[in-house]
Amino acid sequence: MSTANLTRDETAARSASVTVRTSRVELDLTTAPDPDETGFATVSTLEIETVAGGGVDTWVDFIGESVDEVEVDGVSRPVEWDGARIRLTGLGGRQTVRIAARGAYSRSGEGLHRFVDPVDDQTYLYTHYEPADARRVMACFEQPDMKARYTFVVTAPADWLVLSNQAAASIDAVGDAQRVEFAETLPISSYITAVAAGPYHRVEGEWRRGEQTIALGVHCRASLAEHLDADEILEVTGQGLDFFTDAFAYPYPWGKYDQIFVPEYNIGAMENPGLVTFTESYIFRGASTVAQHEARANTILHEMAHMWFGDLVTMRWWDDLWLKESFADYMGAHATAAVTRFPDAWVTFATRRKAWAYQQDQLPTTHPVVADIHDLEAAKLNFDGITYAKGASVLKQLVAFVGEEAFFEGARRYFAAHAFGNTTLDDLLRHLEEASGRDVHAWSRAWLETTGVSTIRVERDADGGVLVQTDPRPHRLRVGLYALRDGRLERTDAADADVRDERTPLGALGPADLVLPNDGDLTYAKVRLDDASLGTVERALSTLDDALARGLVWSALWNATRDGDLPAARYLDIVRLHAGAETHSALRADVLANAAFAIAHYVTDDARPREWAAWLETAWHSMRSAEAGGDAQLAWARAVGVAASHDDTRAQELRDMLAGTLAAPDGLRLDPELRWMWLAALSATGHATAEDADEELRRDPTAKGRTAHRTVLAARPDPEVRAAAWHAAWDDTTLTNDHLSATISGVRAGGRRDLIAAFDEEYFARIRVVWEERSIEIAARLVRGLFPERDSLDLVDDWLAANEDAPAALRRIVVEQRDHLARDLRVRAAQPR
Numbered sequence: 001m002s003t004a005n006l007t008r009d010e011t012a013a014r015s016a017s018v019t020v021r022t023s024r025v026e027l028d029l030t031t032a033p034d035p036d037e038t039g040f041a042t043v044s045t046l047e048i049e050t051v052a053g054g055g056v057d058t059w060v061d062f063i064g065e066s067v068d069e070v071e072v073d074g075v076s077r078p079v080e081w082d083g084a085r086i087r088l089t090g091l092g093g094r095q096t097v098r099i100a101a102r103g104a105y106s107r108s109g110e111g112l113h114r115f116v117d118p119v120d121d122q123t124y125l126y127t128h129y130e131p132a133d134a135r136r137v138m139a140c141f142e143q144p145d146m147k148a149r150y151t152f153v154v155t156a157p158a159d160w161l162v163l164s165n166q167a168a169a170s171i172d173a174v175g176d177a178q179r180v181e182f183a184e185t186l187p188i189s190s191y192i193t194a195v196a197a198g199p200y201h202r203v204e205g206e207w208r209r210g211e212q213t214i215a216l217g218v219h220c221r222a223s224l225a226e227h228l229d230a231d232e233i234l235e236v237t238g239q240g241l242d243f244f245t246d247a248f249a250y251p252y253p254w255g256k257y258d259q260i261f262v263p264e265y266n267i268g269a270m271e272n273p274g275l276v277t278f279t280e281s282y283i284f285r286g287a288s289t290v291a292q293h294e295a296r297a298n299t300i301l302h303e304m305a306h307m308w309f310g311d312l313v314t315m316r317w318w319d320d321l322w323l324k325e326s327f328a329d330y331m332g333a334h335a336t337a338a339v340t341r342f343p344d345a346w347v348t349f350a351t352r353r354k355a356w357a358y359q360q361d362q363l364p365t366t367h368p369v370v371a372d373i374h375d376l377e378a379a380k381l382n383f384d385g386i387t388y389a390k391g392a393s394v395l396k397q398l399v400a401f402v403g404e405e406a407f408f409e410g411a412r413r414y415f416a417a418h419a420f421g422n423t424t425l426d427d428l429l430r431h432l433e434e435a436s437g438r439d440v441h442a443w444s445r446a447w448l449e450t451t452g453v454s455t456i457r458v459e460r461d462a463d464g465g466v467l468v469q470t471d472p473r474p475h476r477l478r479v480g481l482y483a484l485r486d487g488r489l490e491r492t493d494a495a496d497a498d499v500r501d502e503r504t505p506l507g508a509l510g511p512a513d514l515v516l517p518n519d520g521d522l523t524y525a526k527v528r529l530d531d532a533s534l535g536t537v538e539r540a541l542s543t544l545d546d547a548l549a550r551g552l553v554w555s556a557l558w559n560a561t562r563d564g565d566l567p568a569a570r571y572l573d574i575v576r577l578h579a580g581a582e583t584h585s586a587l588r589a590d591v592l593a594n595a596a597f598a599i600a601h602y603v604t605d606d607a608r609p610r611e612w613a614a615w616l617e618t619a620w621h622s623m624r625s626a627e628a629g630g631d632a633q634l635a636w637a638r639a640v641g642v643a644a645s646h647d648d649t650r651a652q653e654l655r656d657m658l659a660g661t662l663a664a665p666d667g668l669r670l671d672p673e674l675r676w677m678w679l680a681a682l683s684a685t686g687h688a689t690a691e692d693a694d695e696e697l698r699r700d701p702t703a704k705g706r707t708a709h710r711t712v713l714a715a716r717p718d719p720e721v722r723a724a725a726w727h728a729a730w731d732d733t734t735l736t737n738d739h740l741s742a743t744i745s746g747v748r749a750g751g752r753r754d755l756i757a758a759f760d761e762e763y764f765a766r767i768r769v770v771w772e773e774r775s776i777e778i779a780a781r782l783v784r785g786l787f788p789e790r791d792s793l794d795l796v797d798d799w800l801a802a803n804e805d806a807p808a809a810l811r812r813i814v815v816e817q818r819d820h821l822a823r824d825l826r827v828r829a830a831q832p833r
Contacts, residue, residue: 004063004084006132007375008317011143017056018091020146021047022184025138026153029197030177032105032114033123033157039065039104040112044139046097046148054092059085061135061142062101063111069100086139099139107736108775109266111136112195115736117263119223119702124198126262126277128270131318131379134190145316145422147187155179156197163196163219165274167256185273186253187420189314194272196260203230207241212251214241219260220283223702227285233259236297239339240304244331248308249412250419259300263703264738266777267383269299271306271328278303285704286671289631290585294342301340302332308415316422318379322369322448323428325383326391329353330399333392344547348586350521351551353389355590358526358559360385361453363819365812369394369448370425377809380776393524394447400476400522401443402436410435446474447524455559456499456517457528458506465506467499467517469525475499480519480549481512484536488543489514513540514553521548527556528565538574542581551587558594561602562823564830568602571595572611576618585631592619592639599646600751602827605791609647616643620650628667637668641677645715645750648685654678655687672700676708683715684750690716707742714746722747722755729782730766733774740778744785753789760788764799771810780813787817791825 024045031037042064050056067081072088073095080087086099105114105125110133115124127137135142152164158178162168166183173179185193201224205216216237218230237259241252254273265279282296309331310324333353336345360366369391373379399407410432418427425444432440454469458479467479481493493510509515513536517527529537537553544550557574560566575595582588599611619639626633644650656662657670658678664670679696682688693712697705714725728735729743747756763786771779788795796818800811 002084003082005375005377006061006142008319008373011145011317014058014141015143015145017051018058018141018146019049020141020148021049021094022151023047023138023140023148024151024153025193027137027155027195029125029154029156032125032197035116037105039102041100042103042138043098043100046099046139046141047094048091048097049094050091052093054090056091057087057089058091059087060097060099060139061132062086062099062139063133063136064101064103066102067099067139068102069098071098072096074098084135101139103137106136107734108778109264109737110775110777113262113264115263115703117221117223117703118706122199122222124196124200124221124263126196126198126260126265127194128266128277129191129193130267130270130383131191132376134193137195138190138193140190142190143317144189144191144314147189147314147420147422149187150185150193151182152193152195153179153181154195154197159199160197161200161202161219163194163200163217163258163260163275165192165194165254165272167215183255188273188311192270192272192311194270194275194277196262196275196277200260201225201228203228203234205230205234205237207238207257209242209245209251214252215256217256217258217260219258220280221261221263224261224280224283224285227283228261229284232293233296233300236300236340237304240301240335243301243335243339244304244308247408247411248415250308250312250415252307253312253419254307264736266737269303271303271310271324273307273311276303285702286673287634287669289589289634290342291348291589291631294336294345294348294586297340297342298332298336298345298348301335302328305331305335308411312420313415313418314422316424318373318376318382319371320424321371321373321379321382322387322391323423323425325387326369326395329388329392330395344584346521347547347551347584349392350548351555352586352590354393354521354524355555355558356385357389357393357524358385358453359562361390361451363816365816365819366451368451370444374808377776377807378812381780381809381812390524391448397447397476397523398432398440398443402432402438402440406436406438407432453524453526455526455528458509458515458517458530460509460515460530460532463508465495465509465515467497467504467506469499469502469504472500472502475523475525477517477523477525478519479506479509480514480516481510482514482516482536482544482549483511484513484540484543487540488545489536489540491519491546491549494519516549516552518552519549521552526559526563527552528560529553529556534566538570538577541574542578547584547587550582551584554587554591561594561598562827564602564827567832568598568827569607569611569831571598572603572615576614580622580625580632582632585635588632588635592635593642596639596642601824602831604828604831604833607831612643612646613649616640616647616649619643623668624665626665628665629669630667633665633668634674637665637674638677641674641681644678644681645684648687651682651685651687654682658682672702672705672708676700676705676712680708680712680715680746680749683712683746684717684752686717688712688716707738710739710742711746711749714743715749717750717752717755719755722752723759726756726759726786729786730770737777737781740781741785744781747786757788757790759786760790760795763788764795767799767810767814768803768806771807776809779810783810783813784817787814787821789821789824793818793822793825796821 026043028041070077162180164182200219207214269278305328309327333349413431561571623636
């Protein structure tokens with residue numbers, strides 16, 4: 001195992017023997033605009049204290065180009081650095097450790113990422129660390145329970161905006177540069193420190209509550225300034241600060257609240273206190289749906305919840321990652337529904353976030369919400385649907401169990417007792433139990449410390465109903481009864497039930513055309529509809545006025561399709577009949593995406609071309625008949641782009657619309673994102689050339705345009721083109737994270753297995769090498785993105801059998817990809833012939 005992969009046991013031993021008090025980090029970023037400069041100077045001065053008695057041996061973490069000097073109390077030490085750890089020996093008492101090194105600018109989104117904007121050739125920098133990439137920027141103790149007070153000092157070009165967790169304490173001219181020293185932070189973990197620098201555009205705001213005033217800032221690249229809807233972002237930010245200040249009874253502690261939207265970002269957002277980073281995907285260059293705005297609001301509030309859950313009080317080790325992520329996921333939905341213009345955020349949660357959890361929980365690699373995380377590679381992969389969405393789902397149950405006021409009172413006590421410290425599961429449960437008087441340890445054992453998802457259904461007979469569940473566990477849920485009246489489905493009654501066993505009698509149930517288990521989404525379980533209810537929703541799903549009830553039905557239908565219980569063709573018929581009438585933006589988007597996924601993965605090979613053709617026609621006519629300029633029209637236009645990459649029936653019309661010789665539907669904006677999407681579809685079916693791609697790039701020479709251009713070029717259905725793109729993904733180490741993903745997208749475009757199947761064996765020969773040689777972020781994209789979707793499991797099973805000694809994180813990804821393929825093959829085999 002590489003020494004970069006820190007383990008739980010060795011880091012626990014380190015924090016038991018060493019305490020870090022302060023860290024002063026000096027970064028010289030003046031080299032950043034020079035493309036020939038690969039790195040930057042970084043100096044870390046650490047005030048530490050070791051256990052009494054002296055003679056302590058330990059290490060400081062750093063990954064970069066070089067370590068040049070190591071001093072302890074001003075005395076030079078030999079540099080003992082293996083590429084990841086700087087060895088220190090014979091420490092005792094309070095001491096000062098100074099390490100001068102050279103870090104490397106990143107192209108993978110890990111550490112200090114450098115980006116050059118093709119629009120204006122300006123250079124932008126930002127950091128991203130979670131779980132353990134601060135060591136790519138500064139020498140530090142890279143574990144969450146070794147908190148320190150950080151002071152960042154950054155030398156950068158004079159015309160740049162420089163940001164960090166705290167406000168600038170001083171700015172001095174140094175020749176043609178500026179030297180910015182930031183105020184000292186409160187105690188925080190290394191992974192949530194942050195620096196950003198470049199000619200960023202800034203919009204300022206302010207939040208006030210009583211005597212507290214928080215300076216707000218929203219930032220993006222200068223070339224995106226015209227698209228930044230800062231007013232809405234600041235509005236949601238103020239709503240969130242109001243909500244969390246009241247809910248947690250602990251004033252926001254981090255001084256200022258900057259939010260920055262950055263390019264080539266690996267995740268949605270990161271909760272660095274005082275400087276939250278977001279993907280630029282949340283800046284909408286063209287038309288956008290209500291679902292996109294709701295998702296951004298949810299993410300803003302998710303990250304804000306982390307200011308308390310995760311930043312103020314932090315898990316001791318990554319086993320308790322859920323202590324921040326599950327809570328933030330729950331709080332993001334809760335606050336979005338409570339205080340923003342998206343009051344039905346729980347509808348989106350019930351169908352979108354829970355779908356992620358249900359999928360993850362059925363993999364052979366599933367794990368309890370409270371996981372056993374042995375090392376950092378395992379931690380990196382546990383930012384998943386269990387830690388986020390399942391954890392949030394069961395927290396929603398906990399709130400119902402203990403009561404909302406008791407839940408928030410427990411949280412208040414937790415913050416008060418552990419502010420600026422580190423905790424485990426027991427710490428939180430103790431405060432919740434004290435506040436509620438309920439046995440939350442039993443709840444924890446049932447939900448946080450187990451794996452798997454139950455499937456529930458209602459069996460009806462003359463005597464009433466019985467709720468049946470697989471994988472029995474305790475639920476408190478509601479069974480909704482709906483009747484068709486005047487052609488519309490209406491709720492007529494409901495039965496509440498406490499369920500523990502495999503079969504629970506519900507007693508007499510009134511007449512109902514639709515029986516909906518888990519009505520109201522009160523528990524975490526997959527739902528199966530009985531045959532009569534399935535027939536009802538097949539005819540009348542879109543007549544349900546309640547968006548949450550519709551969402552639960554859509555979810556039940558999708559899960560049944562994924563499990564092979566509902567024929568994919570029947571699911572697609574229901575979608576074609578009712579998706580056009582769906583009014584909820586997120587539900588519509590998810591249903592359209594699921595329909596395309598079902599065709600690509602679950603429909604039999606012989607039926608797939610026919611289904612793609614039918615789906616393209618559905619999307620095409622729905623786009624043309626939808627309200628001009630409306631949410632639905634945009635969603636269907638995007639669905640056209642997906643379907644048209646598999647069927648070329650509408651290729652000429654799409655080309656003509658892009659060329660302007662055929663009018664697009666009234667109200668439909670052919671913005672850059674939609675144009676590139678359609679052009680990529682045309683490329684995948686052989687109806688767009690390299691010259692077409694180059695012409696589109698001249699229209700949109702932005703960063704996103706250049707990324708999309710790569711996809712269009714790689715998508716051309718020429719064996720030599722696909723082969724070159726496949727090999728470039730593996731071998732071209734100059735590709736950024738986004739350019740790598742764009743290349744992979746092109747390789748896979750249109751589902752053309754015939755063009756890339758020749759590389760299946762080579763894939764398995766490469767994956768151990770790439771895991772050893774590339775960063776985990778890049779390696780994981782390759783292993784997942786280029787996994788061969790064959791018609792058998794032979795090659796992957798052979799690899800797993802021959803590579804039992806492969807790194808656990810790599811094996812986990814391969815096992816999960818195998819399971820996805822096995823499901824595809826199993827569900828296809830179950831389709832009626």
